[in-house]
Amino acid sequence: MNLFGFGGPTQFKLVVDVSTKYPNPSTPVTDNAREPVNIDATVGEGLSQQGGTADITVTLLDWQGLINIGGVKVETPDLFDGTVSLSYFGPGPNPNEYICKSTISNTKLAPAGEYKYLVTAWDQPTGIYIYNEFQFPLSISPLKKNLCG
Numbered sequence: 001m002n003l004f005g006f007g008g009p010t011q012f013k014l015v016v017d018v019s020t021k022y023p024n025p026s027t028p029v030t031d032n033a034r035e036p037v038n039i040d041a042t043v044g045e046g047l048s049q050q051g052g053t054a055d056i057t058v059t060l061l062d063w064q065g066l067i068n069i070g071g072v073k074v075e076t077p078d079l080f081d082g083t084v085s086l087s088y089f090g091p092g093p094n095p096n097e098y099i100c101k102s103t104i105s106n107t108k109l110a111p112a113g114e115y116k117y118l119v120t121a122w123d124q125p126t127g128i129y130i131y132n133e134f135q136f137p138l139s140i141s142p143l144k145k146n147l148c149g
Contacts, residue, residue, distance in 0.1 A: 035128035036062040036121040043136040053105045070124035072100045076117040080107045112140045
């Protein structure tokens with residue numbers, strides 16, 4: 001994790017998970033943390049050793065509302081350089097949840113294996129960040145399977 005710019009190391013050196021689940025108090029605007037308090041993320045299918053793209057979906061829990069979410073980004077340095085910004089897609093299944101989506105790609109043509117990705121979101125008024133690390137498998141492409149047997 002690049003604490004000076006979020007966008008560049010080849011490995012995450014430090015991951016701080018401050019996500020938690022607060023009880024929903026009667027006055028969440030004043031009784032809860034200012035930053036998003038929980039991040040959940042999934043990567044869809046489509047990435048392969050030959051490249052490809054896949055949808056990434058992030059669900060944020062933020063008691064302060066959508067207007068206070070400053071942004072959501074994902075970093076997967078083994079697959080692509082820099083970060084990808086996610087866009088608001090719609091409300092989540094539960095109150096105070098917000099879904100953001102984008103696509104990521106395997107521009108570095110990484111081989112099959114398990115890869116980590118780091119998602120961050122931040123509070124617009126305060127600039128407080130939350131990070132969470134996730135893992136997903138990159139499979140051998142169907143084309144390779146057909147050629148090998």
